[in-house]
Amino acid sequence: MTAAARYAALLQWLRSNDADISPKIDLQPSSRGGGYGAFLTEDAVEGELLFTIPRKTCITLADSIEDDACGEGFKALIETAGPGGNTVVMAGFMARERIRSLESQKPGSIVDDSSFGPYLATLPWERGMNNQEHVLYWDNKDIEKYLKGSMCYGEALDLRKEVDVAIRVLNTIVGKSIREFRGDYLDSGFQWPWEKAAQASEEKLKGPPEGLAEAVKGAFVCMLTRAFEDGDGDEEKLVPMLDMLQHSDEPNISHAMRKSDGAVEVRARQDLTAGQELLNQYRSELEETMPYHRFFTRFGFVPGIQEEMTNLFEDKSSIFFAQKAEI
Numbered sequence: 059m060t061a062a063a064r065y066a067a068l069l070q071w072l073r074s075n076d077a078d079i080s081p082k083i084d085l086q087p088s089s090r091g092g093g094y095g096a097f098l099t100e101d102a103v104e105g106e107l108l109f110t111i112p113r114k115t116c117i118t119l120a121d122s123i124e125d126d127a128c129g130e131g132f133k134a135l136i137e138t139a140g141p142g143g144n145t146v147v148m149a150g151f152m153a154r155e156r157i158r159s160l161e162s163q164k165p166g167s168i169v170d171d172s173s174f175g176p177y178l179a180t181l182p183w184e185r186g187m188n189n190q191e192h193v194l195y196w197d198n199k200d201i202e203k204y205l206k207g208s209m210c211y212g213e214a215l216d217l218r219k220e221v222d223v224a225i226r227v228l229n230t231i232v233g234k235s236i237r238e239f240r241g242d243y244l245d246s247g248f249q250w251p252w253e254k255a256a257q258a259s260e261e262k263l264k265g266p267p268e269g270l271a272e273a274v275k276g277a278f279v280c281m282l283t284r285a286f287e288d289g290d291g292d293e294e295k296l297v298p299m300l301d302m303l304q305h306s307d308e309p310n311i312s313h314a315m316r317k318s319d320g321a322v323e324v325r326a327r328q329d330l331t332a333g334q335e336l337l338n339q340y341r342s343e344l345e346e347t348m349p350y351h352r353f354f355t356r357f358g359f360v361p362g363i364q365e366e367m368t369n370l371f372e373d374k375s376s377i378f379f380a381q382k383a384e385i
């Protein structure tokens with residue numbers, strides 16, 4: 059499917075699920091590099107509602123813990139891992155849904171698509187999809203070659219370790235569900251507790267089903283680069299369309315969650331003209347906890363830099379390498 063067809067399917071899916079999207083909005087390759095973005099085809103005035111995304115089309119923690127097959131396992135994981143477990147759980151849910159969606163597209167498949175199928179199809183599951191760059195997609199050789207000695211090295215290694223552990227843990231929760239819809243797992247009906255325990259350890263021994271490791275990695279990249287909170291104790295969630303907007307430290311939109319129903323509203327922050335790209339501020343570039351090298355490890359880009367990141371590492375750019383004081 060071409061990118062244009064994928065985004066047309068996304069808009070159709072959103073509208074058929076009660077999203078209200080202004081006809082003035084068009085999805086096109088971004089003017090800032092790094093994949094696609096959203097543009098205006100006509101002027102808009104300050105405060106104008108550009109789109110409203112209903113809660114049911116967002117991927118939230120609730121979707122994961124209320125899942126019929128894996129919800130209980132996800133809840134237990136959060137209880138043991140604490141709040142840090144939320145991202146792991148959402149990555150597990152998304153990965154299982156992505157695999158279900160791919161499975162449903164195979165010729166002759168009788169597997170139902172994920173209810174998030176058209177949205178999942180627009181996400182960067184692999185390096186280069188939507189021009190997405192991320193250290194989670196690099197191989198060990200490139201991590202050593204480019205990042206060693208840089209301020210990104212430790213954080214990138216920690217993140218990669220976290221994802222490796224998550225893949226192993228998530229296999230014990232979503233592995234069976236994936237094997238079931240693939241027809242690789244036959245439910246043997248009633249089981250005594252000791253039989254269930256034996257089956258669970260057998261599952262562990264089998265290792266992750268095909269595609270799970272890659273899908274969990276992709277889901278982590280999506281969470282890190284496009285999940286945002288709407289304030290007021292809200293948890294990180296994926297909001298289709300809002301997550302199409304590129305970052306700028308001078309955003310021209312604002313977004314807020316509607317208290318009554320959890321829908322997300324996106325409005326023009328100022329008068330805008332036809333052709334302008336809509337821009338969101340992911341994190342302030344002045345935040346001390348988010349220096350540019352951390353922007354790169356988390357979001358896969360450095361604001362304002364269009365050059366290949368690997369060139370900057372080869373040149374030992376001061377963005378990534380601490381400079382020795384001159385005498």
Ligand SMILES: C[S@@+](CC[C@H](N)C(=O)[O-])C[C@H]1O[C@@H](n2cnc3c(N)ncnc32)[C@H](O)[C@@H]1O
Nearest residue numbers: 090092093094188283284301302304305357359
């Ligand atoms: C929330 S998504 C935005 C939509 C994305 N471009 C797409 O095609 O799906 C975030 C990703 O977009 C890219 N991106 C966002 N803002 C950018 C900017 N100012 N410069 C370069 N890339 C940017 C980066 O790859 C980032 O990880």
